[in-house]
Amino acid sequence: MVERVQPGDTLHPGRPSTVGRYGIGARINHWVTAFSLILLVLSGLALFYPSLFFLTGLFGGGQNTRAVHPWIGVLLFISFFILFAQLWKANLPRRDDRVWLSKIKDVIAGHEENLPELGKYNAGQKFIFWGMSFLILVLIGSGLLIWEQYFAPYSSIPTRRVAVLVHAIAAVLIICVFILHVYAAFWTRGTLRAMTRGSVTAGWAWRHHRKWLREIVGQRKIGPAE
């Protein structure tokens, strides 16, 4: 039960009432990660598709793109795994997730009334969280192996061939996950403010994460009595 509500998830009664979802630290990490990912996608695609090589112009040419891409990767890795430490508990799989997944058609159609009450995250959000976590590990691992400037001598050429292929496949997958993540955040109106202002409306929480809302409201009741 404890996992569903995280420290900092607080209720702010008012008109309308809002619920704190992300503290300032988590939001900063999120946006550092997001911005890094966008830069990595642009520079990575430039080196993957010759027709997109012109994108290296954004980074000051091919040499600079080659030099800066791995460092942005390191930044993303660090910032994401601070975020990971903050969010992983709330993303552990629960029984509700299976029910939610079995009703994926209702999810896609937006028939939220047919879905179970959920904690802080639904199975789709958890998929994005664990998908990103796994892919970022794969990307940093394979990326270090093919970081020519510093790490080339530490692995054999056949190993690096595999690493560069794995890096490309993982990159494609993370771009797919990224598209899903961004689209879902836009489609589910009222979500973006969780990562800007840090809070969502109580109505949003009722609609999408009712169990989470109930617990926060319940905790507030218990809080002063102690």
Add this chain to the structure above:
Amino acid sequence: MSDSPRTAVSNPPVQPMASNLGQGDLIRRSATDELPPPQRQLTPVAKLIDVSKCIGCKACQSACVEWNDTTPAVGENVGAYTNPHDLTENMFTLMRFTEWVNPSTDNLEWLIRKDGCMHCADPGCLKACPAPGAIVQYTNGIVDFIHENCIGCGYCVKGCPFNIPRISKADHRAYKCTLCSDRVAVGQGPACAKACPTQAIVFGTKEDMKRHAEGRIADLKSRGYANAGLYDPPGVGGTHVMYVLHHNDQPHIYAGLPDDPKISAVVQTWKGLTKYVGLAAMGFMAAGSLIHGVFTRPNRVSREDEENAEKLVKTGGAEPPPPAEERA
């Protein structure tokens, strides 16, 4: 001056002349899909290295260093003649010395192979290169690195089946043997071939070199080297640097010369299938999102949701939340 030089032996004309290798002579250009067809077909050239004639003097290395004006670092003696210990960005060619005991004769054979770029007809480096125009192939078969376009990513290292390109730590650009493209462009043969005192290295048209090799192989066979042969590996479409090997049935004894070199299937997948499937996957996600966005209504919080939420907040969650199990 119109075509490829026929030999490395003749002395150069002393008057300056224009380069005979230009953009119109390119048959391949890295990361470039629509390369205009070459304006003419130059006669394919080749360097033939007859390992049975090599005396290991390293004149070719010296000539290479001198012509290309590179300065390999002074090395350390670790008990082998091979010096420096590996190809570097400042050493484009290297005599590799191998002491090999022939199991059929129990004789020690001192194998000396001049290592360096093989100038593959199907170059793995060029296939792997992401920088437009950093690697080019001329119609005469020379594969050349154009350093000003190189970004130093090291993909060519992964693409090459012979472990040839080296990335400079100083300027982060890839270096290898150019087959002296700058000399060939003005009617000269490569510096190494010019310097070789035994003519173990010869240069000319690929046809001539193959014919020359035939004579050498016949000679070696007559001396008891039954497996003597020409190393012109078909897995990379043939090469424009070829070897005459006395043991052509086992190239690997010559300091790891690949028996059957070809561009790695991993590299082929990375540069082929992954690109197309990747584009399809990313396109599918983007298009799917777009279609979903157009054909479904946004998932909005309803008035009812808001009222229910405010009710819950006001009552302070007086009614206990139903346990998770019941909902399932």
